[in-house]
Structure formats: C-alpha cells, structure tokens
Amino acid sequence: MEAAVPKREHPRVKRVLLPSFYLAPVEYYAALLHAHSAQVEVHDHYQKQSYRNRCVIAGANGPMTLSIPVEKAKSDTAPMRDTRISDHGHWRHLHWNAILSAYNSTPFFPYYEDEFRPFYEQRIPFLHDFNERLRQLVCRLIGIETPVSYTTRYIECPNENQQPSGEGTFQENGKLERKRQTKGSKQQEQKGQAEQSEQLDQSDQTDERIIDLREAIHPKRPSCLTTPPYYQVFSERLGFLPNLSIIDLLFNLGNESRLYLAQISHPRHFSLFL
Known part of the structure; x- marks a missing residue:
C-alpha cells in the first residue's frame, strides 16, 4: 500500500x-x-514512562x-543530562533483536x-x-538539516513571543560545546542581554513563533498529528499503526520519509504550522 500523502505543505x-x-x-x-x-x-528532570527512555515499534502482535x-538518580531533581543508562538485563541485545524481528523484512532496513x-554493541x-547521537543519525539519513542547540539552563514556559536562550550546539562528535566566558565578560554579557531584550521587543512584530513541545509529545497522551497510512509490514493483519518510532517510517519508506514528514498535517491547536 502506497503512502497517502496530502499535497499541502506547511510554513x-x-x-x-x-x-x-x-x-x-x-x-x-x-x-x-x-x-x-x-x-x-x-536541564529538565528525568521523567519515567516518557519517550526519554522508550520508543514504540511495530511488532508482529501490535x-x-x-x-x-x-x-x-541520587536526587529526584537530577537533570536529564545526568541520567545514566543501566546495563541491567542485556537490554541492548533485546532491543536490537526486537528491531531485527520487526523490520528485517521491510524494504529499507537492509540499507x-x-x-x-x-x-x-557499544556502551554509551x-x-x-x-x-542525541541516534537523533543526529536519523536526521542525517532523512535529510533534516534544522540546526539544533542545547539549553544552558531550564527554560521557564516560553511562549510565542519568548525566545529560549542557550549557547550549546551539537557537534559531529556528539559533544555539547559551550562558549567560554573570559574575565571581564560579565559586563559585556549584561550589555548583550539588554540588546537582546530590545531585539526581542522588535521580533514581536515579525510573528516569530517559539513552540514549546516538551510536554506535548507523550506516550500517555493522544498524538496531535494527522498521519496518513504508509506501508507497514504487518498492516494487513494489524491495520495501520500511527505515530510509531521514527525508525518505523524510515525502514518502510526510506528516502521518501522526508517528503512524508514535510506534508503531513496537524490540527490548529497544535499551533505548529499555522
């Protein structure tokens, strides 16, 4: 079954x-x-039962x-960046075998x-x-070139007229690079903050949209995404399973994944593509 992709793209x-x-x-x-x-x-707190440590794929039974x-964690307020992976239960072996079983017969998994x-196979x-290393790989394979940076502090409820701050950028080696402050730079920083505040006031007039999706995408909440069916190996028996892990889309559609992502639609309350 070929993907039914809407023609309208969103700004x-x-x-x-x-x-x-x-x-x-x-x-x-x-x-x-x-x-x-x-x-x-x-800098957010690690949350259990979220997509931070879990993904959903299409198995033979659903x-x-x-x-x-x-x-x-040593503290309930430990930031996400300090959360360590446990080697308990041979999870790497189990996850890879599950991915093999689910997608070995898909058109693009061999590639x-x-x-x-x-x-x-390695310990991170x-x-x-x-x-983030997996995200970087997925973006490269799909062709998503959106620049990604990292917060240097927790961002308090940004709205459409607030610009999240942060100077970190994700480099090819997977490390978080931060700008170093030299002595005497505090005054320059304060001056820069005043200039930035003035720039933000001006940006309010240019319809600059800042969308906070930190809590919007969650396994316990229904997706806001409208996803037309695309080919899935078990669809004849299970029907179409929407909004699975990105690898489901990638292994089934391959280099057409970017086109699918570019054209799928969201309802207005998601406020992304108005």
Whole structure:
C-alpha cells in the first residue's frame, strides 16, 4: 500500500523547544523538520514512562515498547543530562533483536542496518548522549538539516513571543560545546542581554513563533498529528499503526520519509504550522 500523502505543505516555524527522546515518534521529527531551528532541553528532570527512555515499534502482535533501564538518580531533581543508562538485563541485545524481528523484512532496513547496529554493541553511559547521537543519525539519513542547540539552563514556559536562550550546539562528535566566558565578560554579557531584550521587543512584530513541545509529545497522551497510512509490514493483519518510532517510517519508506514528514498535517491547536 502506497503512502497517502496530502499535497499541502506547511510554513516553517521559527523555533521549537524539544526534550531528548529515544528514537522519538514521527510527530517529533515532523516538528523538527518544520522548524528553522530547535533547542533540546537538557536541564529538565528525568521523567519515567516518557519517550526519554522508550520508543514504540511495530511488532508482529501490535505496538511493542522498548524501554532503556536507567540507574537510580541520587536526587529526584537530577537533570536529564545526568541520567545514566543501566546495563541491567542485556537490554541492548533485546532491543536490537526486537528491531531485527520487526523490520528485517521491510524494504529499507537492509540499507540502514549497519548504521544502527553499533548503538546496540557499544556502551554509551548517559541517556542524553545515546538519544542525541541516534537523533543526529536519523536526521542525517532523512535529510533534516534544522540546526539544533542545547539549553544552558531550564527554560521557564516560553511562549510565542519568548525566545529560549542557550549557547550549546551539537557537534559531529556528539559533544555539547559551550562558549567560554573570559574575565571581564560579565559586563559585556549584561550589555548583550539588554540588546537582546530590545531585539526581542522588535521580533514581536515579525510573528516569530517559539513552540514549546516538551510536554506535548507523550506516550500517555493522544498524538496531535494527522498521519496518513504508509506501508507497514504487518498492516494487513494489524491495520495501520500511527505515530510509531521514527525508525518505523524510515525502514518502510526510506528516502521518501522526508517528503512524508514535510506534508503531513496537524490540527490548529497544535499551533505548529499555522
């Protein structure tokens, strides 16, 4: 069954604020593609039963959740960036076998298998690093070139007229690069903040949209995304399963994944593509 893709494309928003997810669902990458730039929140608290350590794929018997075990934090307020992956239960072996079983017969899995396998053969200590390296790989394979930076502090409820701050940028080596402050730079920083405030006042007149999606994409909440059916291996028996992990789209549609993401529609209350 060929993908039924709407013809209408949506204008891009200025910036989105996103959490760090494990092989995030389709709507996450749709939002990322449609933004001029994005920030990933790394100072939020780790949340259980979220996409931060889990993804959902299409198993032979229906949706299958893959969860990464994490070590217990020393504090309930520990930031996401400090959350460590646990080696308990041979989860890497189990996850890769589940992915093989689910997607080995898809049209494009053979082309991408060698790109993903190393993530399940090596030990990456921190969940954030693991998630972001996978995200970088997915963006490269799909062709999503939206610049991504990282927050340097927790962003308090930004709205459409507020620009999230942060100077981190994601480099090719997967590390978070931060600008260093030299002695005497505080005065320059204060001056820069005043100038930035003035610039933000001016930006209010240019319809600059900042969309906070940190809590919008969650396995316990229905998706705001309207996803036309695309080919899935088990669709004849299970029907179409919407908004699964991005690898479901990638392994089934391959290089057409970007076109699908570019044209799928959102309802107005999602406020991304108005």
